[in-house]
Amino acid sequence: MPILSVFYGIIIxxxxxxxxxxxxxxxxxxxxxxxxxxxxxxxxxxxxKQLRIVQAWIEINRDDLEANWKLASNNEPTFxxxxx
Numbered sequence: 001m002p003i004l005s006v007f008y009g010i011i012i013x014x015x016x017x018x019x020x021x022x023x024x025x026x027x028x029x030x031x032x033x034x035x036x037x038x039x040x041x042x043x044x045x046x047x048x049k050q051l052r053i054v055q056a057w058i059e060i061n062r063d064d065l066e067a068n069w070k071l072a073s074n075n076e077p078t079f080x081x082x083x084x
Contacts, residue, residue, distance in 0.1 A: 001025060004068060007057070007083030010050055014065075016072035024065060026054045037065050057084050 001013035004024070011027040023042055026033050033044035039055040046054065058065065061081050068078040 002078050005081045005083050008053055014068055016069055022069045037062055
């Protein structure tokens, strides 16, 4: 999975293809969580502080996340998204 962004020790990755709904993976230390592009926690867990940071980042970058999902779904390269 390509890395889209890294901030505050959190790594944001995106896996695409037949995976629905569109989502991203956030990793922090030994934790991993999957979020929809609405910021909803789909699966997994993060510490509360990191969860809120990721949700804020998703809200700020929703358009770029959707653009990356579309690129990746068409087998085109994704782009990095600015960290917080």
